[in-house]
Amino acid sequence: MSIELITVLMFSGLLFLLLLGMPVAFATGALAVLFIFFLWSPEALVVIAVRAFGQMYQYLLFAIPLFIFLANILQKAGIIEDMFITFREWTGPLGGGLAIACVLVGTLLAAVVGVIGAAVVTMGIIGLPAMLKRKYNKGIALGSIMAGGTLGILIPPSVLFILYSLVAGESCGKLFIGGILPGLVLSALFCIYIAIRCWRNPKLGPPLSKEERAKLTWKRKLVDLRGIAFPIGIILLVFGSIFTGVASITESAGVGAFLACVCAATKRQLTWKNFTAASHQTVVATCMVLWTMFGAQAFVTFYIAVGGSEFISKLVLGTGLGPYGILWLIMGILIFLGCFLDWVGIMLLCVPIFLPIIKILGFDPLWFGIIYNVNMQMSFLSPPFGYALFYMKGVAPPDISMEDIIKAALPFLGLQFLGLIICIKWPIICLYLPSLMFTGFK
């Protein structure tokens, strides 16, 4: 069977099964089984299990449940609420201050956890009613929460970077450190956008009233800073150990999870109920990532083994575009896929195929990992399939429709795209911090 035919059959089969509503893990896995069975031999099916066992022995992988657990316990313990209260007091007097506070909570929280759900859900529950009560514009209120929460996967620690480092063989520590500046750039873009919109039209996000401002003395503002003391402590510890290389990423995650428990305990929130609930959510979320990995890995392993990677390389390089043209072509494909697939699937299906092209073109794979992540930011907000949209719909009051949420996401999608352009135009934003890092450490 020729590679063209295999490519068409595999990907149209995948598309078909996914549209029928099959889980990504089973659809990709089943297609891999079928193709291996008919094109190779029944005996070769063992390769699927071999890959699965190989996956068990990746030490880095189980930083994933630890980071997810860390997020869940912080959420259950109400630490995120505290952060919001602190930021609200500082930015409230500005126009659009609450929305900016939401973005800042998202940014700071992103530096503690590696996932997006905890931030979007919690801010949707506490931040959204606070904003709607003050007559904030729906678009600004919803968008700031979703965009701020999505930063969780870009600013390290990040589950996406962990998977990328395994798939691409890049140093996870460097990816983590490289994600900081692009994350801050995006966060700043969101804040500036909100501030400008609310400055030009104060009705969109009215500042706190005089009475409320009078209550906010400097003393109270300073005392309430303790709300962000714990997260900042965890950030310093986790980043410090990764940046200097004293502990592996998994160990930092473990210690971070432990500190989060301590933090919850000081708030008397470390009950058995909270702990088990956080663990149960963690197990489901982790399995989702890992089983998708199983299936997608089997799928892409087969596709690469039959020469799919070279085929796609030839196809893409044969378009006659320059290096940046091809890079943008890849980015376009990723943005398109982001509308329909989840990031785990995109990562495992696309990175192994696109990475050789990136290397042929002479781009830095580390840099590609970071702009890939910036790109994936959009996949959380892009309709029809975006996690942030679903989480938001899950917690928003019933009079907010899916259309409202999607409309709110659009300007922030534009800002994320602008962020992507900035990171591609000035690679130094992504690569400056990793170049300072302790080298020779992986």
Place this chain on the structure above:
Amino acid sequence: MSFIDATSEYTGKFFGVMLILMLVGMIVVEVVRRYAFEAPIMGIQDVQCAYFGAYYMMAGAYTHLVGGHVKVDVVYAHFSPRRRAILDLITFPIGLLFICVLIWAGWRFAMDATWMRNAGWVLEVDQSHLRLPLYVIKWTMPIGTFLLFLQSCAKFVRDLYFVVTRKALDVVVTPEVIV
């Protein structure tokens, strides 16, 4: 049916809580030992990896029970529950292919690590200095995927019942999943 649900649920939850307790405990102890006493335990990372492998293998069924395996809800989500159930009935045998292969391959791996025809009991251990019982870990793959198999069958029966009678067989409580 409810027995299968309960098995998946308790296995998943048990491994979920245990993993966090064990891993966080082990990592904290390990880091303290390394820096405070300069006495790390060699090979502890393999133990952690092994636990983690067991964890996601055994919890796959629980994830399936609560509908945690990610789908592409572009067209599917807009269908009526009955049409969704029909589609699930159609895709069930396809998904089963993958699960069966995992059971079969996992079984072969686990058997090779446990018992051989001409050598008797093997009980393969890890190469590291802790002599970790590797065969126990290898058994989690066929067992975990078998649970997943049972869970898929349970879902199949529910869907079939729903499509035929237009009534739900029983209620499955699904907690909210956040990633």
